[in-house]
Amino acid sequence: MARSQQDRPPRRQEWATRTARDRTDAPARGRLLDAAEQVFARLGYGPATIADITAQAEVSRAGFYVYFASKEEVFRVLAGRVRDAFLTAQDVPGVDTDDVAAVARASTAAFIAAYARHLPLLVLLEQQARGDAEVRALWEEIRERPVRRAARYVRRVAAEGRAHPVVDPLTLSRAVGGMSIEFARLVAERPATYERAVADATAMYLHLLGIGAAPQQ
Amino acid sequence: MARSQQDRPPRRQEWATRTARDRTDAPARGRLLDAAEQVFARLGYGPATIADITAQAEVSRAGFYVYFASKEEVFRVLAGRVRDAFLTAQDVPGVDTDDVAAVARASTAAFIAAYARHLPLLVLLEQQARGDAEVRALWEEIRERPVRRAARYVRRVAAEGRAHPVVDPLTLSRAVGGMSIEFARLVAERPATYERAVADATAMYLHLLGIGAAPQQ
Amino acid sequence: MARSQQDRPPRRQEWATRTARDRTDAPARGRLLDAAEQVFARLGYGPATIADITAQAEVSRAGFYVYFASKEEVFRVLAGRVRDAFLTAQDVPGVDTDDVAAVARASTAAFIAAYARHLPLLVLLEQQARGDAEVRALWEEIRERPVRRAARYVRRVAAEGRAHPVVDPLTLSRAVGGMSIEFARLVAERPATYERAVADATAMYLHLLGIGAAPQQ
Amino acid sequence: MARSQQDRPPRRQEWATRTARDRTDAPARGRLLDAAEQVFARLGYGPATIADITAQAEVSRAGFYVYFASKEEVFRVLAGRVRDAFLTAQDVPGVDTDDVAAVARASTAAFIAAYARHLPLLVLLEQQARGDAEVRALWEEIRERPVRRAARYVRRVAAEGRAHPVVDPLTLSRAVGGMSIEFARLVAERPATYERAVADATAMYLHLLGIGAAPQQ
């Protein structure tokens, strides 16, 4: 499952024969995607109808099919967008890799922020992963990639003796992922709790890494 | 004689005689509930149809409405059942309250086991909580009750100086809840990992409580 | 179409074999009939359900079929009851047949009172007459009998030179019937208008008979 | 893909794009209306089904919902049409207002003709007025407008001393309306009786107005 997710791969180099379905830039297409995102977030997948989406996008019902083959397809495209946005948000450049605490804080903050921001769609993604193999692949990427990356980092700093994880790195990363999701939910409900959540999650993360962040900060 | 039906003004609800709808026993009702649970777990809420449920229960389509008013209603009843089963499973009697490690292990084990066992319905419950106030109440009970109970315990042992939580008890409990859910998902996929998951989760739980062999920095 | 209207004629003289369906006196049967009358009057024919009727009668749904074969059948029985009551109410004994004005007044009063009293069912009867031959027969009796009787009387008094009808007796009677129904509707809505309505209808009746009731009474 | 439909929370009604539902022309809409009129007239309201209507209109079942939201709605639209046609038919221009007899004859003829012509729908309208406020309003207009208009005219000619009504003008008009309806029913059954009916009704009308050769007592 590569990066650029679209039903038929965008054959950008060809001239002349180029149908609407291929044009990723048509303005109506973008409006439909945004509309779909809002509608799905508001109603959930099942209850959302093509009519809801086209109404929101101010496009005729038939207009939908100029750009997407079906409800499933918009959702897949949307899912790809979410995955990209979510994973990209995990890239936190400019952090001193040697400062474990700083890395922990930055990655935790990025994860919680991204998860909270995309919560509605992520929840649907998880739900739809059940019945759609392509969506499942996207969902697994979303779930696994940050965990594996974190595990890799933990393994390294542990090997360097700069951390003493309580459990094996992959398990620890999963656990921290799980707790971060929990915090992300809270943050999605009450954005003001973001700083506090990041601080707490980071503190626990570091503690589990065996790095002495003093309890009761 | 089917011609002259419907067309009735909106006024309704005049049951004088008791109907089967009130009976909570009745074998068919149980069969329908079990069938509904399986069907929902297999297909998800939206895609599941009354026909799927009645077919599974070996009852006529109309038979469904003898006991439930709608798909929503079966789901609510089912949700209540799941909440009861889930919360009941958290009662782990016969554990020495003074042995913090034992309590942590027992409650973690119970939580993970129960969550893994009911995972499919719990996921749907969360999903449906979005649009149904009654289901939302059930879902919140499921989410909050174990966390609050754990927080209460943590607060007590912390007050007694037998634990030194890294963060405040409620936050800690939420975090542990989140990580446990993560493990429960893994266990639901591969039941063989249950013991390992419980051991790891317990270890981290205790570590966050400031108990156990703190790895030296 | 004889007087005692029931689906199967009441074989009252037989002993021994007598099924519930034959017993016209069973208390539940009466309750069901009364209930049916109320329910039909309240909801109309189509929207009324067997469940509505049995609920009102405080009988189980199945209990209905002990006494009636179908919704159509109760309605027919009810229709027979209404016809009997309506026609019986037209018999105004003890009026001096020679006093044309007195007869006109008495018959008009009886007709308006009876029509107003049974208005809801009469309206349904007319409606159902469309699709049910048996009901149609009842309805025609209800409509025609009073008119024919009146026409007979008019013809007689006209022959005796005691009246000088503006149009032929049957037509006149129909017309008076039509206007009386109009008044009956008003009376059904506002019972207090009964006396006034009878006075007006009688005045017009007599006037059309060419009998000098002074205008502007 | 039919699995994932319905299940939508009660919030609705978000048409941004204009749909066919708004267009009062559109040939299919007219066909459906005509079909509905025939079907309702033939079967009555309750027994008529959307399938009957669409079959008659040679439109798919779903096609109905492109133009109407429900059976109730077509009926309402139809009722409006009938009211318009019926009331318009009462406008009899070009009659010398000073010739009371001519006016009486013209208005009686128009009323009987229009009532007979629309009898099947008018009967249903009365029936449905019971349960639908909008239909009730239409029905009352149909019933009251001609009566009030007639009463106004009677009042005027009475004030001018050109008529000597037996009862007060409104009551008289109602009565004449009632008798005219009676005649309209006969005419609807046997159109050949129209002329006779109009002549008779007019004669009685004028007589009640105290006009014409009063039969001597």
Next chain:
DNA sequence: AATGAATGAGGCTTCATTCAT
């Protein structure tokens, strides 16, 4: 590129009615 119109397919419910107890 866009859309108004139309429809096949399918799900939900209701109700009259039967039947074993």
Next chain:
DNA sequence: GATGAATGAAGCCTCATTCAT
């Protein structure tokens, strides 16, 4: 005589999707 339970038959309505323009 009465009824709880169950069901066949039907009607309503929605929605994704197509197609001619």
